[in-house]
Amino acid sequence: xxKFLLPILFPSWRFFSSIGPSPRFDFGFIKYTDEQPEVWQExxxxxxxxxxxxxxxxxxxxxxxxxxxxxxxxxxxLFDQYSEFREQEIARRILWILNRHNQLPEDYPxxxxxxxxxxxxxxxxxxxxxxxxxxxxxxxxxQ
Amino acid sequence: MTLELAVRIAEGILAFAIMQQxxxxxxxxxxxxxxxxxxxxxxxxxxxxxxxxxxxTGLLLIALILIKRFQxxxxxxxxxxxxxxxxxxWLSHIASMLFTHTxxxxxxxxxxxxxxxxxxxxxxxxxxxxxxxxxxxKALENVFAFTAYPVSQSVRQWATNPALMFYMSWAVILFELxxxxxxxxxxxxxxxxxxxxxFHLANACLFGLNRFFWIxxxxxxxxxxxxxxxx
Numbered sequence: 513x514x515k516f517l518l519p520i521l522f523p524s525w526r527f528f529s530s531i532g533p534s535p536r537f538d539f540g541f542i543k544y545t546d547e548q549p550e551v552w553q554e555x556x557x558x559x560x561x562x563x564x565x566x567x568x569x570x571x572x573x574x575x576x577x578x579x580x581x582x583x584x585x586x587x588x589x590l591f592d593q594y595s596e597f598r599e600q601e602i603a604r605r606i607l608w609i610l611n612r613h614n615q616l617p618e619d620y621p622x623x624x625x626x627x628x629x630x631x632x633x634x635x636x637x638x639x640x641x642x643x644x645x646x647x648x649x650x651x652x653x654x655q
Numbered sequence: 656m657t658l659e660l661a662v663r664i665a666e667g668i669l670a671f672a673i674m675q676q677x678x679x680x681x682x683x684x685x686x687x688x689x690x691x692x693x694x695x696x697x698x699x700x701x702x703x704x705x706x707x708x709x710x711x712t713g714l715l716l717i718a719l720i721l722i723k724r725f726q727x728x729x730x731x732x733x734x735x736x737x738x739x740x741x742x743x744x745w746l747s748h749i750a751s752m753l754f755t756h757t758x759x760x761x762x763x764x765x766x767x768x769x770x771x772x773x774x775x776x777x778x779x780x781x782x783x784x785x786x787x788x789x790x791x792x793k794a795l796e797n798v799f800a801f802t803a804y805p806v807s808q809s810v811r812q813w814a815t816n817p818a819l820m821f822y823m824s825w826a827v828i829l830f831e832l833x834x835x836x837x838x839x840x841x842x843x844x845x846x847x848x849x850x851x852x853x854f855h856l857a858n859a860c861l862f863g864l865n866r867f868f869w870i871x872x873x874x875x876x877x878x879x880x881x882x883x884x885x886x
Binding site for chain 2: 513516517519520521523524525526527528529530531534535536556558559560561562567570571572573574575577578579580581582584585589595597598604605608630631632637
């Protein structure tokens with residue numbers, strides 16, 4: 513607990529000090545735990561633009577976006593050090609958002625995801641899969 | 656601005672920011688969903704000034720539970736600032752209860768918050784200005800082009816304008832570095848705080864960082880008091 517509290521009591525305000533690898537999430541559904549998804553879908557595809565009224569509403573209330581930022585933070589922590597908690601958090605959060613958008617297929621009991629990172633070094637853009645999560649049983653309606 | 660007035664205004668803004676965060680959690684998952692209802696109730700009482708020290712005690716306890724739950728802050732810097740404002744305001748009340756003959760400890764608690772607010776801008780500017788990629792505009796270009804922050808494809812397209820990225824980078828760097836100097840003048844400080852609020856508004860619109868927009872101003876009244884107290 514103390515290790516979580518110290519950086520809050522004595523914060524370091526190094527916002528965007530360097531631009532590290534940027535995570536992207538792909539997800540898929542499978543019938544058996546030893547399978548790979550037939551199709552990987554990208555999670556969190558950006559809209560083309562945000563209307564002014566929607567932007568004003570999001571200023572006051574934007575739970576889904578903040579969930580996405582939290583998922584991102586979990587992934588960045590995973591890059592530093594593997595943690596089962598973070599791996600599960602990402603799965604739970606993505607499933608919750610997919611469930612809210614009715615995007616959970618009925619006939620596939622397992623969900624899995626992978627994390628790609630995009631890096632830009634000397635204008636050479638790389639897009640690599642660096643983490644594949646274990647399959648998670650989908651519990652519909654309780655995410 | 657008197658210390659008491661600064662604390663009351665800061666508590667009002669803090670309470671609103673916590674209510675905003677709580678309503679977002681209420682639409683989320685358990686257990687934070689249930690804690691959010693409790694947080695919303697305590698923040699509502701804090702907003703109207705009802706037993707602030709007890710409301711803040713409750714809010715601090717919930718904050719600790721959430722930190723343990725998420726193994727750190729949920730929303731990075733905005734949660735850090737929320738807890739810092741909450742803790743310093745709570746400490747100022749505790750100090751006024753324990754040391755009735757002096758305001759010194761109250762002032763130390765609030766002074767710490769004022770200094771952290773100044774640092775939140777200055778340190779962010781410093782780490783940018785010492786980075787060649789920030790000075791060239793390349794870092795901001797990468798933020799727009801590759802990170803998860805831009806809220807739409809049209810915002811992501813801003814990365815294709817290097818001149819815009821360069822000028823935006825320098826505007827942010829200069830503002831953040833100059834910010835501490837503004838405490839030498841009341842007028843300059845008010846102008847700086849207005850620009851800072853606009854900066855957080857821009858971050859909310861471009862990068863979806865809406866929680867920062869509400870919580871940072873909670874510390875502004877304390878900095879205004881600090882400026883009048885020290886200079």
